[in-house]
Amino acid sequence: MSSAAAPQVLIAGNPNCGKSTLFNALSGGxxxxxxxxxxxxxxxxxxxxxxxxxxxxxxxxxxxxxxxxSPEEQLAVDALTESNTRAVVCVVDxxxxxxxxxxxxxxxxxxxxxxxxxxxxxxxxxxxxxIDTERLSELFASPVIPVVATKxxxxxxxxxxxxxxxxxxSEISTLQVGYPAALxxxxxxxxxxxxxxxxxxxxxxxxxxxxxxxxxxxxxSLRGVxxxxxxxxxxxxxxxxxxxxxxxxxxxxxxxxxxxxxxAETCSVRGPSPSxxxxxxxxxxxxxxxxxIFAVVMFGIFEALFAGAEPLIGAIETLTGFMQAQAATILPxxxxxxxxxxxxxxxxxxxxxxAPQILMLFLFIGFLEDSGYxxxxxFVIDRVMKGVGLHGKAFVPLLSGFACAVPAVxxxxxxxxxxxRLVTMLALPLMSCSARLPVYILVVGTVFAGRSxxxxxxxxxxxxxxxxxxxxxTLAAAAVLKRTVLPGPAPTFVLEMPPYRxxxxxxxxxxxxxxxxxxxxxxxxxxxxxxxxxWALLSFPKSAEISEHYAAERAQxxxxxxxxxxxxxxxxxLDAREAxxxxxxxxxxxxxxxxxxxxxxxxxDWQIGVGIIGAFAAREVFISTLGVVFGIGEADEESxxxxxxxxxxxxxxxxxxxxxxxxxxxMIFFLLACQCMSTIAVVKKESGSWKWPVFLFSYMTLLAYLxxxxxxxxGQLLGYG
Amino acid sequence: xxxxxxxxxxxQHAEIASIDCERRLSRRLMEMGLLPGTRVRxxxxxxxxxxxxxxxxxxxxxxxxxxxxxxxxxxxGTV
Ligand SMILES: Nc1nc2c(ncn2[C@@H]2O[C@H](COP(=O)(O)OP(=O)(O)OP(=O)(O)O)[C@@H](O)[C@H]2O)c(=O)[nH]1
Numbered sequence: 001m002s003s004a005a006a007p008q009v010l011i012a013g014n015p016n017c018g019k020s021t022l023f024n025a026l027s028g029g030x031x032x033x034x035x036x037x038x039x040x041x042x043x044x045x046x047x048x049x050x051x052x053x054x055x056x057x058x059x060x061x062x063x064x065x066x067x068x069x070s071p072e073e074q075l076a077v078d079a080l081t082e083s084n085t086r087a088v089v090c091v092v093d094x095x096x097x098x099x100x101x102x103x104x105x106x107x108x109x110x111x112x113x114x115x116x117x118x119x120x121x122x123x124x125x126x127x128x129x130x131i132d133t134e135r136l137s138e139l140f141a142s143p144v145i146p147v148v149a150t151k152x153x154x155x156x157x158x159x160x161x162x163x164x165x166x167x168x169x170s171e172i173s174t175l176q177v178g179y180p181a182a183l184x185x186x187x188x189x190x191x192x193x194x195x196x197x198x199x200x201x202x203x204x205x206x207x208x209x210x211x212x213x214x215x216x217x218x219x220x221s222l223r224g225v226x227x228x229x230x231x232x233x234x235x236x237x238x239x240x241x242x243x244x245x246x247x248x249x250x251x252x253x254x255x256x257x258x259x260x261x262x263x264a265e266t267c268s269v270r271g272p273s274p275s276x277x278x279x280x281x282x283x284x285x286x287x288x289x290x291x292x293i294f295a296v297v298m299f300g301i302f303e304a305l306f307a308g309a310e311p312l313i314g315a316i317e318t319l320t321g322f323m324q325a326q327a328a329t330i331l332p333x334x335x336x337x338x339x340x341x342x343x344x345x346x347x348x349x350x351x352x353x354x355a356p357q358i359l360m361l362f363l364f365i366g367f368l369e370d371s372g373y374x375x376x377x378x379f380v381i382d383r384v385m386k387g388v389g390l391h392g393k394a395f396v397p398l399l400s401g402f403a404c405a406v407p408a409v410x411x412x413x414x415x416x417x418x419x420x421r422l423v424t425m426l427a428l429p430l431m432s433c434s435a436r437l438p439v440y441i442l443v444v445g446t447v448f449a450g451r452s453x454x455x456x457x458x459x460x461x462x463x464x465x466x467x468x469x470x471x472x473x474t475l476a477a478a479a480v481l482k483r484t485v486l487p488g489p490a491p492t493f494v495l496e497m498p499p500y501r502x503x504x505x506x507x508x509x510x511x512x513x514x515x516x517x518x519x520x521x522x523x524x525x526x527x528x529x530x531x532x533x534x535w536a537l538l539s540f541p542k543s544a545e546i547s548e549h550y551a552a553e554r555a556q557x558x559x560x561x562x563x564x565x566x567x568x569x570x571x572x573x574l575d576a577r578e579a580x581x582x583x584x585x586x587x588x589x590x591x592x593x594x595x596x597x598x599x600x601x602x603x604x605d606w607q608i609g610v611g612i613i614g615a616f617a618a619r620e621v622f623i624s625t626l627g628v629v630f631g632i633g634e635a636d637e638e639s640x641x642x643x644x645x646x647x648x649x650x651x652x653x654x655x656x657x658x659x660x661x662x663x664x665x666x667m668i669f670f671l672l673a674c675q676c677m678s679t680i681a682v683v684k685k686e687s688g689s690w691k692w693p694v695f696l697f698s699y700m701t702l703l704a705y706l707x708x709x710x711x712x713x714x715g716q717l718l719g720y721g
Numbered sequence: 722x723x724x725x726x727x728x729x730x731x732x733q734h735a736e737i738a739s740i741d742c743e744r745r746l747s748r749r750l751m752e753m754g755l756l757p758g759t760r761v762r763x764x765x766x767x768x769x770x771x772x773x774x775x776x777x778x779x780x781x782x783x784x785x786x787x788x789x790x791x792x793x794x795x796x797x798g799t800v
Contacts, residue, residue, distance in 0.1 A: 065752040069745055096779060098779050099753060252751040253751070256754060256756055375783075493772055494750065494783075494788070
């Protein structure tokens with residue numbers, strides 16, 4: 001599938017075996033991140049000079065076996081059968097080789113040249129494990145090289161073994177697992193169909209591939225498997241089942257029988273596992289201590305995203321403002337200036353403003369993952385998540401959704417199965433993120449100021465209700481999505497609990513930085529484009545009439561005899577009013593007017609409608625857009641003139657627009673609606689198609705409208721408002 | 722006398738007798754080294770009662786109770 005036929009070497013390994021560490025050690029951190037065709041799985045690669053040859057080193061996703069039932073799992077086999085794949089480096093965690101050797105066994109069986117990198121050799125001494133790597137090499141008919149990826153030990157030996165394996169003369173490995181005769185007959189029966197499917201494959205490999213089909217096919221969603229192979233495999237499986245045979249069990253246990261003998265021959269009996277990891281676990285998964293620590297860690301992450309990122313975000317916003325001011329002085333006033341200031345610079349600002357939270361969240365997640373604690377987080381909280389059909393690993397992304405959906409959507413990567421990832425990704429934008437808070441504050445300050453409900457201020461009750469509601473709606477949405485749009489078996493929870501390890505800071509940085517770069521490039525371009533589009537929508541067409549009218553008024557002010565300060569105040573107010581009128585005249589403004597009949601039943605008028613359109617850039621932009629609509633100029637959520645203008649706003653029949661009831665309706669609308677193009681952009685990037693962001697936007701907007709409608713109409717029936 | 726992993730007292734070793742989850746999951750567990758005859762013990766139960774953590778082939782694995790109930794075990798060395 002790869003276009004250039006540069007020879008490639010794959011790196012494979014179980015999750016957590018130190019594969020990324022080794023990849024980075026070999027590539028010096030100079031990796032290129034792309035996508036595997038057709039699936040949204042990162043394809044990390046780097047070029048490497050081996051002797052005189054330049055090869056591409058490709059990091060495969062972590063896996064326990066080559067057996068596949070989904071396109072995501074299939075990509076490893078696809079990569080393996082690509083014609084330019086020359087060898088595989090299989091990383092094995094030496095401390096878990098009783099299971100970890102299963103993958104290299106499968107790889108070597110497939111006939112591709114393999115070098116086994118036996119990693120974590122520093123940890124084997126601690127558990128009293130001695131491994132005869134030479135004998136292991138003989139048994140596996142492939143080089144087995146002890147390495148310590150974190151300390152870059154054994155890399156030279158690894159590379160020279162790889163170089164030898166790449167030589168065309170090197171012999172194909174002769175490893176024979178020894179399957180039962182009945183199974184061999186089944187394999188032989190399927191091989192001809194496989195041979196017709198893959199005519200270019202060497203004959204010896206048809207057998208191995210037939211074995212792979214027997215184990216993988218059936219209830220799968222694999223792509224490109226011909227019906228002939230499917231049917232043949234199905235028939236063989238059925239015939240075997242009728243005779244009481246379980247083919248899966250036969251295949252896997254034959255391999256493990258072979259492995260168990262190899263391990264018994266090459267590994268010393270080990271001592272008890274290190275007691276400190278066990279002791280840490282006793283605390284971290286303890287009913288009281290464990291849950292308390294869990295709460296503290298989660299709160300720490302939340303606080304960092306919510307408050308810790310604030311100064312950095314502020315700095316980026318200040319910088320953006322500064323750049324805008326600079327551009328405004330350099331460029332002559334006019335459309336070009338507006339485009340640069342309000343379209344391009346604002347758009348770039350809209351993108352990099354996410355950088356602090358993305359970096360922080362991925363540093364945290366990287367730390368949790370590499371230290372082994374993330375698996376415990378999932379272990380502790382899975383019971384709760386299971387209730388709504390989610391995986392324990394969905395917890396951290398959901399929680400991060402309170403801060404910002406953009407990094408949170410990116411964080412769903414830790415969830416293995418695509419369906420479970422999608423459900424999480426589509427539900428978490430309902431969490432009340434920090435961009436909604438300014439909107440709540442504006443509304444609360446406008447309609448609830450000074451009111452109280454019993455002991456509490458009405459505003460506090462309203463805010464608290466919004467957050468509670470957001471959690472409930474998110475969980476409900478996940479449960480519903482799981483049952484309707486993305487049905488599938490409840491996520492299984494088969495999760496390895498790796499021993500605790502201290503993560504390397506360099507790797508954490510490299511990975512977080514890589515994530516950020518992908519976001520900036522892929523989602524960033526979409527966000528920039530949408531910002532410019534939105535700017536155009538709210539700026540054009542311009543009315544010459546309005547401009548002339550205000551030009552005349554300005555001239556009058558300038559000619560009047562009042563003091564300089566009064567003049568400049570009057571001019572400012574004229575500017576603000578002109579901006580407001582021009583906005584009303586623009587496409588966006590007209591659209592706001594056009595949808596007023598739809599907004600009226602939920603208690604909004606056209607001005608709020610325009611605000612909602614502007615808020616698509618980001619929810620808090622609602623406020624500055626309203627500032628313009630009301631002709632006030634710059635405004636934030638604490639702005640008194642804006643609150644006053646909102647309180648004074650009247651519907652055509654003279655009734656006030658903003659009442660406590662329409663305020664609640666507005667807050668609920670903002671809570672539930674997908675008023676955030678950055679979320680759309682990042683969901684597009686992470687789900688791999690426009691289908692899911694479009695669905696997300698539609699269902700959230702519909703939900704928001706219906707909920708606001710129910711609240712507003714219901715409230716009126718009950719006599720509020 | 723069909724005992725599952727759930728009936729096994731914490732810390733006590735046993736041998737896996739059979740795995741009867743749906744095919745994909747059974748296959749996954751088998752490929753992770755849980756096979757008839759493999760030595761296993763339950764290390765701990767999560768604070769909220771589910772999932773549970775197993776120790777098998779010198780590594781730790783957690784599975785939900787619903788799945789553990791379908792993994793039958795027998796006392797060691799009783800084949
Ligand atoms: N002691 C020791 N620790 C290591 C070694 N190699 C990696 N580690 C640690 O093991 C943990 C996992 O390493 P990663 O490189 O992230 O593992 P991975 O296989 O890429 O894991 P996934 O990204 O989940 O697939 C990290 O905390 C590493 O610091 C090693 O040789 N010795």
